[in-house]
Amino acid sequence: MFVALLEGGQAAATASSTGGNSLMEAFRESPLFLSINLVVSAVVIAMIVERVAFQFTKYRVNSKEFFAQIKKLVTAGNIDRAIKLCDAGDYPTLQLVKAGLTHANKGPDEIDAAMSEKIGELKPAVEKRIGSLWSLANIATLIGLLGTVYGLIHTFGAVSREGISAADRQRILANGIAEAMYNTAFGLGIAVMCMIAHLILHQRSKNIQHDLDATQERVFNLLTIQTRPGGY
Structure with a gap:
């Protein structure tokens, strides 16, 4: 390049008879x-x-499609299987979802804290350099x-x-x-x-x-609604 x-720019110099x-x-x-x-x-x-x-490469996962799969498993009560699905690859989106799933039975505050901590680790890496x-x-x-x-x-x-x-x-x-x-x-x-x-x-x-941010919000809403009385 x-x-x-x-x-x-060399043409201007070579065009001269002086060399x-x-x-x-x-x-x-x-x-x-x-x-x-x-x-x-x-x-x-x-x-x-x-x-x-x-x-x-790290962010080639389609977050909406992946969340749709997680939602099916969570609504069916297969949180352990959903966590195993997150272990399928070392992708930041999967790590974020897993952080919420591993705290699914600990209440909204625990879920929010875990996912906020994980997203706080992921965002600086995205902007790095x-x-x-x-x-x-x-x-x-x-x-x-x-x-x-x-x-x-x-x-x-x-x-x-x-x-x-x-x-x-x-x-x-x-x-x-x-x-x-x-x-x-x-x-x-x-x-x-x-x-x-x-x-x-x-x-x-x-x-x-x-x-x-959108993934965090989707997972948080899914897990908090799931744990409410009368949820899915």
């Missing part, structure tokens, strides 16, 4: 800030992959800008030396500016990726938390 984005610079040459000439952002990009990609894997993507977007942008400023200072210092021909001065200036711009483009590319991932993952985490 970054290579395609950055190589697009040009590729991304790999920019890494060789001024590797410090580009290398730092390369590390940042690796961290970002690893974080996004981990969060996507967590959200789309997502907020860091926004910070990494800012960090990558600033590192890129810092690399640009450093590159321009280095370039202008080089062209100001005596004994350099006009053609060499123009070539050094063009190549130096191209290298500096790669830093900005690289940093902005990482920032854009972070922001898009943050938008998707944050919305997904909100949907998951809403689903957990």
Whole structure:
């Protein structure tokens, strides 16, 4: 993604008769800030992959369909069987339902306390590291800008030396500016990726938390109504 984005800016440098610079040459000439952002990009990609894997595997259970199965068992008086159904997989939704079922005979307060404690453990895991993507977007942008400023200072210092021909001065200036711009483009590319991932993952985490709250309410209502006189 970054290579395609950055190589697009190479045309402006190579179009000049004074010479040009590729991304790999920019890494060789001024590797410090580009290398730092390369590390940042690796961290970002690893974080996004981990969060996507967590959200789309751990929370792939259809909570409404699962609750329908639990409701049939509970209304039939098979709470033990319902608990065994929750042990079918290590999914947070199943853990939440199990927390309520294991306290089904202890009254509404016990059921509510158990499920609230469990949902308090599950929600932070859903949001984990997502907020860091926004910070990494800012960090990558600033590192890129810092690399640009450093590159321009280095370039202008080089062209100001005596004994350099006009053609060499123009070539050094063009190549130096191209290298500096790669830093900005690289940093902005990482920032854009972070922001898009943050938008998707944050919305997904909100949907998951809403689903957990809805599941908690359904199970609580089911169990409290079940234990009332004249219940199911």
